[in-house]
Amino acid sequence: MSIRSTVPRGPARGDWLAQTRRWMDVDGAHIDVRGLAPPGPLVAIMQLIASVAGAPTVIVHHDRDPLMLYAELAEIGWTAGRIDAPPGEVRLRLERAP
Amino acid sequence: MTLAAGAFLGGAAGRLLPASVPFRYFATAVAYHVLAWLALLAGARDAPRFAGGLGWPLAALHLTTLGVVVMTAIGASLQLLPVATLQPVRAQRWAAALWWLYTPGVAAVALGMGLPAPAVLGAGAVAVVAALLVFAALFARNLWGAAGMPVVIAHGWVAWVSLAVALVTALSLAGTYVGAPALDRRAALALHVAFAAYGFMGMLAVGLSCILVPMFALSEAPAERPALASCVLAAVALVLAGLAAGGVVPMALRTAAIAAGAVAVALHLALMQRALRTGMRRDLGRGFLLVRGAWAMLAASLALALPVTLELPVAGIATLFGIALVPGWLLTFLLGMLQRIVPFLASLHAPRGAGRRPTPSMLTAERPLAIHGYCHAGALTALCVAAILDSALFAGAAAVLGAAGAAAFAVFFVTTLRRMRGATAPESRA
Numbered sequence: 462m463s464i465r466s467t468v469p470r471g472p473a474r475g476d477w478l479a480q481t482r483r484w485m486d487v488d489g490a491h492i493d494v495r496g497l498a499p500p501g502p503l504v505a506i507m508q509l510i511a512s513v514a515g516a517p518t519v520i521v522h523h524d525r526d527p528l529m530l531y532a533e534l535a536e537i538g539w540t541a542g543r544i545d546a547p548p549g550e551v552r553l554r555l556e557r558a559p
Numbered sequence: 560m561t562l563a564a565g566a567f568l569g570g571a572a573g574r575l576l577p578a579s580v581p582f583r584y585f586a587t588a589v590a591y592h593v594l595a596w597l598a599l600l601a602g603a604r605d606a607p608r609f610a611g612g613l614g615w616p617l618a619a620l621h622l623t624t625l626g627v628v629v630m631t632a633i634g635a636s637l638q639l640l641p642v643a644t645l646q647p648v649r650a651q652r653w654a655a656a657l658w659w660l661y662t663p664g665v666a667a668v669a670l671g672m673g674l675p676a677p678a679v680l681g682a683g684a685v686a687v688v689a690a691l692l693v694f695a696a697l698f699a700r701n702l703w704g705a706a707g708m709p710v711v712i713a714h715g716w717v718a719w720v721s722l723a724v725a726l727v728t729a730l731s732l733a734g735t736y737v738g739a740p741a742l743d744r745r746a747a748l749a750l751h752v753a754f755a756a757y758g759f760m761g762m763l764a765v766g767l768s769c770i771l772v773p774m775f776a777l778s779e780a781p782a783e784r785p786a787l788a789s790c791v792l793a794a795v796a797l798v799l800a801g802l803a804a805g806g807v808v809p810m811a812l813r814t815a816a817i818a819a820g821a822v823a824v825a826l827h828l829a830l831m832q833r834a835l836r837t838g839m840r841r842d843l844g845r846g847f848l849l850v851r852g853a854w855a856m857l858a859a860s861l862a863l864a865l866p867v868t869l870e871l872p873v874a875g876i877a878t879l880f881g882i883a884l885v886p887g888w889l890l891t892f893l894l895g896m897l898q899r900i901v902p903f904l905a906s907l908h909a910p911r912g913a914g915r916r917p918t919p920s921m922l923t924a925e926r927p928l929a930i931h932g933y934c935h936a937g938a939l940t941a942l943c944v945a946a947i948l949d950s951a952l953f954a955g956a957a958a959v960l961g962a963a964g965a966a967a968f969a970v971f972f973v974t975t976l977r978r979m980r981g982a983t984a985p986e987s988r989a
Contacts, residue, residue, distance in 0.1 A: 477779060498707040499643050500774040507777050507839060528575065528642055529774060532906040535918040 477505040478512070488554075489518030495550070496524065503529050510539065510555065521553040522546075576638050576648050578908035580655050582976070584634025585901060587662050589972045591626030592894075593965040595619050596938070598673055600958035607945045607954050610877045611748060613680075613736065618673035619958075620885060625665045625687060628760050628889045631897055633657070633694055636763065638904065640698070643770045644705030644712070650697055657697075661690035668733075677736040684733035688726050695722055710786040714766025717794045721758025724750055724801070749804035752884075757820065758797050760889050761857075765793070765827055767896075772831055775847075775899055776838030781830035789830070792823035813868040821861050828854055845928050849895030849935070856887030856939075875946040882942050886961075891935065894968065898928055901972060905979035917978065924974040927967040934964025 480501065482493040490513045494502035506521055513519065521527075534541055538558045546552035599606060602615025609616040641648045648654070664686030671680025702715045728751040731741040740747070773780045799816035803809040831854065835843070860883035866873055867880050902919035909917050938961035945953035 498780070499770060500777075501780065503774060504777050504779070504839070511839060528907065529903075531916070532903055532919050533777075535906070535916050536920060 477501045478508040481505045481509075483509065486520070489520050491520045491522065493522040495522060500529065502527055503533060506530060506555070507533060507537075510537070517556060519555040520544075521551075521555060523551040523553065524549070526551050527553075575642075575907065576651060576654060578904070578979075580651065580658075581634040581638045581904060582901075583655070583658050584630050584637075585897065586972065586976075587658070588627045588630040588634070588893075588897070589965075589969050591622050591630060591665065592890075593962055593969060594669070595622035595626060596958050596961035596965050598622055598669065600955060600962065601673065603955035603958055604951045606878075606942075606958075607949045607951060608875065608878060609881070613672050613675035613677075615673045618669040620881070621672060622665070622669045623885055623890055624755065624760065625668065628885075628893050629691075630661070630665070631893045632760060632763050633661070635767065635896075635900060636698060636701075639767060639770065639900075640701040640705075640711075640715070644701060644708055646701070646704050646706065649700060653693060653697060657690055657693050660686055660693070664690055671736075675736075681733055681737045684730060688730055691722065691726055695719060695726075698722075708770070710769045710781065710783055710790065711766050713787055713790045714762045714769070717790060717797070718759050718762035718766065721754040721762060721797060725755035725759050728754065746804045746806070750801060753797060753800040753804065753816075756884050756889065757793070757800075762790075762793060764889065764892055765789075768827075768831060771896060771900075772834050772850075773838070775840070775843060776835050777840045778834040778836075778838030781834060785826050786830055789823045789826035792819050792826070796820035796823060810868060814865070817861055817864050817868065821858075824857055824861060828858070844899070844923075845925075845932050846895045846898040848932065849891050849898075852936070853888050853892035853895060856883045856891060860884040860888055875949060878946040879943060882939070882946060886939060886942065891939070894931070894935065898923070898968075898971065901975050905975050909979045922975045922978045924971045924978075927971040927974065930967035931964040931971065934960045934967060938964060 477497065480497060484491050490509065492506060492509050494505050497505065502521075502523060506519070506527075510519060531541060534555065539555055540558045542554045542556075544552050544554050596619070598615050598619035602609075602617075602619060605614055606616045606619075609620075611617070637648070637654045664683050667679050667683025668687055669683075671677060671683050698715070698719060702712055702719065705712050705715075728742065728747040731747040732744065732751060734740045735744050735747075742750075769781050769786060772778075796816040796819035799812045799819060803812035803816065835847075860880060863876065863880040863883050866876050899919075902922040905922050906917055906919045909922075938957045941953050941957035941960060944950065945957055
């Protein structure tokens with residue numbers, strides 16, 4: 462059974478995070494960044510990670526492989542792994558590095 | 560399956576050039592950076608009142624513009640534009656081959672200017688123009704196929720048109736020295752300064768800033784309307800400067816161009832400040848100290864352009880304008896960005912090992928960057944003093960400081976590459 466809820470929007474006007482769809486599920490906090498122009502997805506994902514300190518996993522729904530994300534994740538000690546997704550979507554599971 | 564961050568780039572490989580392509584441009588820019596300051600040392604006697612003409616000061620100027628700024632801009636834009644505009648990198652062979660034409664061309668231009676040897680200068684100019692035509696074609700293809708990012712694309716097209724004007728005027732100016740000028744020298748020089756420095760290099764720097772600054776600061780992107788307004792105003796300023804160079808009410812149009820340019824710069828800087836203020840990352844390191852300094856020098860260059868335009872009798876004012884524009888704005892900005900881009904790209908290209916991927920901060924050697932920062936600031940200050948006092952001694956001191964800083968920057972660059980290549984177990988370097 463999935464538990465869905467909307468994560469509160471960020472306070473800043475023009476915040477990338479506010480332009481994304483976010484929800485909680487049994488496998489972690491989800492964020493859909495499809496359709497955002499660079500560097501929107503990168504910033505929104507980093508903002509979400511910063512705001513969900515308690516969540517061990519973030520699932521990213523993307524329309525491309527986010528080149529610039531990996532170095533930023535490594536800087537904060539997180540890892541990324543690709544998981545199954547429908548055609549046309551790149552889905553990533555982000556977790557804290559062990 | 561979970562991998563270390565950056566450990567898979569399968570789907571991204573189409574948007575990543577082989578590491579050897581961008582890094583060959585960056586490495587050459589680092590080497591020409593040292594040579595530019597050494598050329599200034601050779602021409603220190605004439606540098607304080609330099610206002611054009613063959614000699615080592617002109618060679619130093621072009622080693623800086625063509626050798627460092629444009630070289631870096633080619634490497635960065637070939638890699639970053641496809642990433643920013645969501646398209647695969649194309650024509651990888653041309654991107655790599657371009658270097659073989661451009662690099663010796665720049666060396667020949669600089670030697671031809673410094674010695675002076677007009678025939679060498681002419682041959683170098685032909686090679687540089689040919690290489691930049693190839694770059695212009697690759698650049699146009701990237702802009703043409705771009706999806707979204709209207710601000711970057713608009714700045715890119717203004718830079719592209721400016722490059723065309725800069726190339727025509729460069730050939731004409733080089734032709735002057737071999738007895739075959741195509742345009743009036745004074746008009747060609749005015750067009751060349753405006754369109755090469757503010758138009759091509761400046762608009763490229765400003766356009767890429769709209770991606771790079773939010774990316775590094777982890778902030779919102781600049782608002783589209785003011786960013787486009789800034790671009791349009793800058794384009795208007797260039798057109799006015801072009802008309803003035805052609806002899807159409809020159810003083811009035813140049814003044815209007817400066818005013819339009821000043822509003823464009825003010826808008827851009829306000830957008831950049833907002834991006835930095837709203838960013839998640841507050842400490843952007845030494846690179847952004849240089850970037851902030853460069854922005855101040857961009858504004859200063861426009862302020863100094865006014866007395867030059869009005870032909871006010873202020874000793875050394877034309878040289879001060881040139882210092883603010885080229886080493887102050889363009890060189891300082893590029894070096895600030897380069898010290899962020901190089902470790903970032905190196906982190907993406909680090910070899911895949913069993914351990915975690917190296918982070919950009921692991922790959923960055925801070926001490927050489929600190930030395931470079933102090934030397935660069937000292938060199939710029941000494942250059943300004945040299946222009947004000949008409950002092951060859953200060954010009955020489957500036958060149959020595961600048962060369963020391965450039966050598967420190969080279970140490971940073973080589974260290975980053977060495978760490979990238981040996982980065983199978985980066986934890987040991989933390």
